[in-house]
Amino acid sequence: MSNRIVVTNDGSHSIFNPKINECYHSKHGAIVEAEHVFIKNGFSAVNKHKLNILEVGFGTGLNALLTYQKTMQKLIKVNYHAIEPCPVDEDYYMKLNFTDLIGLDKEKLLDLHNCTWEERHRISSYFTLTKNNTSLEKYKTNVNFDIIYFDAFSPDKQPEIWDEKIFKKLYGLLKDNGFLVTYCAKGVVKRTMKNVGFEVVVLDGPPGKRQMTRSNKSISER
Numbered sequence: 001m002s003n004r005i006v007v008t009n010d011g012s013h014s015i016f017n018p019k020i021n022e023c024y025h026s027k028h029g030a031i032v033e034a035e036h037v038f039i040k041n042g043f044s045a046v047n048k049h050k051l052n053i054l055e056v057g058f059g060t061g062l063n064a065l066l067t068y069q070k071t072m073q074k075l076i077k078v079n080y081h082a083i084e085p086c087p088v089d090e091d092y093y094m095k096l097n098f099t100d101l102i103g104l105d106k107e108k109l110l111d112l113h114n115c116t117w118e119e120r121h122r123i124s125s126y127f128t129l130t131k132n133n134t135s136l137e138k139y140k141t142n143v144n145f146d147i148i149y150f151d152a153f154s155p156d157k158q159p160e161i162w163d164e165k166i167f168k169k170l171y172g173l174l175k176d177n178g179f180l181v182t183y184c185a186k187g188v189v190k191r192t193m194k195n196v197g198f199e200v201v202v203l204d205g206p207p208g209k210r211q212m213t214r215s216n217k218s219i220s221e222r
């Protein structure tokens, strides 16, 4: 069984993975969800002119694309790092309709996908991209991040990536006062994050989901 492109409720595409039996985004709207969870409550929640961002699960490139667009609008420099063990095939990413819906050239999404792995690419004077073709479990870096976009498959489908060992690693990858954002607000996940030292804040979720989570490293308060 192979992946297939689906249309979500805001008209934007997503990919359905039949092996995991889950979509890459909310059926209520891929762009609407990404804008709410990662842009509004992630990127736009920091008042800095230069940010290091790590995305767990590059997938369709939607979060990177939206972040790239915001850097141009807000004149904020971003070093964007993304981890992806199973890259989306060209046949799929060529067809995704994100750029049409957000008013960017089609080429921009292709630029992000066509970048070689394990190298830093200057996409614009405000946005560099480093993609790592590995899993979060194996990922190594010397970079510390202001924000982590944690966009893995759900804990029901991929429990191993929502456990204490992983959150300890993510906590260690953040700068003091950095934070992680995720669409997930499941009780067991919030407890695991608290156990490793995160201050967990529950925020309103995107359309169709009651809540989401922002987890602060908050070293200075402890």
Ligand SMILES: C[S@@+](CC[C@H](N)C(=O)[O-])C[C@H]1O[C@@H](n2cnc3c(N)ncnc32)[C@H](O)[C@@H]1O
Pocket: 023, 024, 025, 056, 057, 058, 059, 060, 061, 062, 063, 083, 084, 085, 086, 087, 134, 135, 136, 137, 151, 152, 153, 154, 161
């Ligand atoms: C819910 S999808 C979201 C993808 C992406 N953020 C997007 O907007 O299209 C989850 C992504 O995590 C990736 N993934 C799966 N296992 C992973 C792992 N162990 N480490 C990092 N990423 C993983 C999947 O291949 C998939 O691209």
